[in-house]
Amino acid sequence: MVQSEQVREYQYADLLPDDLRDRLDAWDPDDEDDDRPDCQNDLSLAPGWKVGGFANWSLTDPYPMNWAFCGTGKILTFTAASADGNGTDCSWRPLEEDPDSSPDTVGVQLGRGYSLDTFRCPESFDHPRPPLCGSPADQCARTHRARATLA
8 A cells, every 4th residue: 555645855965066065964974873864865865656856866976867859957757666765774764664664565676676767858748758769868869859850
């Protein structure tokens, strides 16, 4: 059963302005014995399935996510995730849930336990989505511009 709740997220730390990121680094706990929450894992990016919010770049460094058709930056639409938490001590876990229960409440496995993010163009829903064609991005972009011109 899906139990949705509204939460506030903040951008991945490496995408924040340098001065803000420096202040957060100074605030973050230096050792595991500190009871303060970690900004990146506990306060900014909610794990699990979500609509909207921000992408988690923990497996790769952030890179520009611009829509090939118009050059506009993509925004996250939906995330499907293999787990609903960051382990059994996940600070995002609802208080009413058993803290010792598995973070795998959904029963979905994506790859080796990852997430699938879908993005959209914020300028227009009419802009074509990039194809899942496996060809280089610039070739896909040329194909879409040609198709849009013919349409």
